Structures are given as structure tokens and as C-alpha cells.
Amino acid sequence: MRWIDEFRDGAMARQIAAQIAIEVQPQRRYHFMEFCGGHTHAISRYGIGDLLPSAVKMIHGPGCPVCVLPIGRVDLAIRLALDHRVILATYGDCLRVPASDGLSLLKAKARGGDVRMIYSAADALELARKHPEREIVFFAIGFETTTPPTAIVIRQAAVEKLANFSVVCNHVLTPAAITHILESPEVRQLGTVPLDGFIGPAHVSTVIGSRPYEHFAEEYRKPVVIAGFEPLDVMQAILMLVRQVNDGRAEVENEFTRAVTREGNPKAQQLVSEVFELRRSFEWRGLGEVPYSALAIRASYAAFDAERKFALETKRVADNKACECGAILRGVKHPRDCRIFGNVCTPENPIGSCMVSSEGACAAHYSYGRHKVAAMVEAA
Numbered sequence: 393m394r395w396i397d398e399f400r401d402g403a404m405a406r407q408i409a410a411q412i413a414i415e416v417q418p419q420r421r422y423h424f425m426e427f428c429g430g431h432t433h434a435i436s437r438y439g440i441g442d443l444l445p446s447a448v449k450m451i452h453g454p455g456c457p458v459c460v461l462p463i464g465r466v467d468l469a470i471r472l473a474l475d476h477r478v479i480l481a482t483y484g485d486c487l488r489v490p491a492s493d494g495l496s497l498l499k500a501k502a503r504g505g506d507v508r509m510i511y512s513a514a515d516a517l518e519l520a521r522k523h524p525e526r527e528i529v530f531f532a533i534g535f536e537t538t539t540p541p542t543a544i545v546i547r548q549a550a551v552e553k554l555a556n557f558s559v560v561c562n563h564v565l566t567p568a569a570i571t572h573i574l575e576s577p578e579v580r581q582l583g584t585v586p587l588d589g590f591i592g593p594a595h596v597s598t599v600i601g602s603r604p605y606e607h608f609a610e611e612y613r614k615p616v617v618i619a620g621f622e623p624l625d626v627m628q629a630i631l632m633l634v635r636q637v638n639d640g641r642a643e644v645e646n647e648f649t650r651a652v653t654r655e656g657n658p659k660a661q662q663l664v665s666e667v668f669e670l671r672r673s674f675e676w677r678g679l680g681e682v683p684y685s686a687l688a689i690r691a692s693y694a695a696f697d698a699e700r701k702f703a704l705e706t707k708r709v710a711d712n713k714a715c716e717c718g719a720i721l722r723g724v725k726h727p728r729d730c731r732i733f734g735n736v737c738t739p740e741n742p743i744g745s746c747m748v749s750s751e752g753a754c755a756a757h758y759s760y761g762r763h764k765v766a767a768m769v770e771a772a
């Protein structure tokens with residue numbers, strides 16, 4: 393299949409791996425963070441880590457929307473379903489994110505909450521049209537990729553004067569999170585997370601373009617290569633990063649030219665800025681409060697903002713003590729470092745958010761057996 397098979401060619405992947413092995417310099421170590429959960433998934437699924445020379449290490453980043461959702465926001469959704477008796481509509485992965493008191497949205501549904509799984513923002517709007525007698529709240533999550541569809545439904549609800557529809561906006565922003573990582577003590581002072589470059593997100597970059605990453609290359613001297621989600625995209629991006637490090641360059645390069653431009657999608661950007669504004673601060677699981685890292689609904693669309701409509705407040709709740717998701721999302725730890733990985737915590741029984749979505753580092757490692765391979769290597 394064109395555009396798929398040609399980016400999954402095993403022989404070509406081995407050729408690129410051989411080229412990487414030739415070009416890595418013997419005295420050097422290369423630590424690259426793949427920001428996006430889609431790349432984490434691809435690296436685990438296609439065994440890309442196994443193809444790389446030992447001098448090249450991939451560090452998982454926080455770019456999985458379900459993983460970074462803090463417990464307090466899920467609690468808020470549960471309160472809407474159980475106390476305010478709304479129809480709470482959200483994407484499938486959100487339903488299983490662990491919340492306070494052993495609850496999740498799925499368990500809230502079992503307790504009688506009207507929680508519905510939807511496939512798109514448009515499905516939530518359709519629920520509002522079908523049930524004018526009920527309050528419908530769309531619990532919206534995601535990075536810049538899923539923000540425009542949320543903006544569309546809010547604008548459409550305004551056009552149709554749907555008084556029973558509102559949104560809890562949890563949309564977060566990639567560049568702010570990258571800045572936060574680069575400014576973290578682990579990267580700046582302690583050196584516990586050595587970072588030589590980033591693989592930039594694929595889908596997010598189709599919307600925001602490659603321009604926002606230029607700041608990281610210029611200010612922090614970190615190379616960025618934007619890459620697609622297919623295995624050859626990722627391999628090629630790693631080769632491009634190795635070359636930048638070897639040459640002492642820190643530039644933004646675009647491997648994903650078939651979809652990403654420097655300017656991104658101006659129409660989508662304009663739509664988002666019409667409906668949303670920056671939040672001063674937002675809590676990310678693992679990263680804590682990150683300034684200007686998320687969006688809120690503008691006052692002109694306040695009628696569709698569930699947080700205002702139901703006077704909701706987000707309470708900060710600590711993660712499960714046994715869970716290392718926070719450290720994994722900051723790149724400090726690996727899923728294998730968690731004592732309950734694969735025994736107590738599994739995709740069927742997730743204790744932390746990184747085990748919920750297929751883009752989560754723990755779920756990706758578990759699902760594709762990378763933890764077993766690693767255990768065998770360690771035992772040998």
C-alpha cells in the first residue's frame with residue numbers, strides 16, 4: 393500500500409540502522425527524546441531500539457495526552473457524571489485513566505454515571521442534538537492535533553444555540569512542555585536526563601508547523617527533526633539527529649515533508665485562536681504546573697465552558713505512590729524501573745496513566761514485549 397508499505401520496509405530499516413552505526417562516533421553517546429507518544433508506540437512496536445547501536449539511546453517524552461492528564465481533571469469529569477448527572481462524553485482511552493479513590497470514568501459508569509465513549513468531537517455535539525433534555529459535557533483532551541475539532545464543535549454549538557452542550561477543555565501545548573523539560577533541573581543542573589536532540593511530533597506539526605521548534609534549536613542548541621510515525625520515518629530522523637550532533641549543528645529539520653510545512657495549517661490555527669486562549673498555568677501529570685501550557689475557552693464562548701457553567705474547580709491529587717509515571721514522563725526513568733510494571737500494573741489493570749493508552753510508554757513496552765527482551769538480555 394503506497395504511503396504505508398514503503399515506510400515499513402525491513403531491508404531499508406536495516407540499511408539505515410547500518411548507516412547510523414557507521415556514523416556514530418565511538419567516543420560519543422547520543423540521547424534523543426521522542427516527545428510524542430505516537431513515536432514511542434512506533435519505537436516499541438517495530439523494535440527500533442533493538443536496531444540502534446548501544447551509543448544511541450531513545451528517551452520517552454510526555455507527548456501522550458492520556459498520560460499527562462492529572463488525576464484532578466479526571467476526578468472533575470467523574471463529579472460531572474455522578475453529582476451533576478450530565479452525559480459525559482469522551483474518547484475511549486480516557487475512560488480507564490485511574491482517578492481518586494480507585495475510581496475511573498469506567499467505574500463511575502458502573503456506579504450509574506452516564507458516561508459515553510465517543511470517536512470524535514462531532515459525536516459529542518450529536519449527543520446534544522439528540523438529547524435536548526439532558527446536559528452533555530464533552531471532556532476534551534489532546535495536543536494541538538485534536539484542538540481544532542473541539543473548536544469546530546464549540547463554534548457550531550454557538551451557531552445552533554445548543555444550550556445543553558459544554559466542554560471541559562484539557563487541550564495542552566507541545567512547545568511549552570518541551571521548554572519545561574529543557575528548563576528542568578534534571579536537564580539543566582543535575583544532568584540526569586542528558587538530551588542531545590528531539591524527534592519532533594508528526595501530527596501536531598501538521599497544525600503548528602516546524603517554526604515553533606526553531607526556538608529550541610536557537611536558544612537551547614538542541615537539534616529537532618520532525619518525523620512521521622512510520623518506522624522508516626523514525627529511523628531516518630535518528631540518522632539526521634546523529635548527523636547534526638556530529639556536525640555540531642542545532643537546527644530544525646523536517647523529515648515529514650509529505651505533511652508538515654514551516655507554517656503549518658493557518659486555517660486551523662486561526663480557528664483555535666478564535667475559540668481558545670492561553671491558560672496561565674496547567675497541571676501536567678509528571679511535570680507539575682507548566683506555565684502557559686494549555687488552553688481555556690474564551691469568554692466569548694463562555695456558555696460552552698463546562699468549568700464555568702458548573703462552577704468546577706480542579707483539586708490537585710498526588711499519584712499512586714508505587715507509580716513512576718511522573719518520572720517516566722520527565723524522561724528520568726524507564727517503564728522497567730517501576731516495581732509494579734507488568735505484574736500489578738498491566739493494560740487490563742492500569743495503576744498509572746502510562747499503562748492506559750497504546751501511546752503510553754508503559755503500555756507500549758508491555759504490549760510489544762520489549763520488557764521481556766530486555767529482561768532476557770539482562771539475565772544473559
Ligand code: SF4
Binds near residue numbers: 717720737742
Ligand atoms: S507500570 Fe504502571 S504504575 Fe508503573 S509507572 Fe507505568 S503506569 Fe505507573
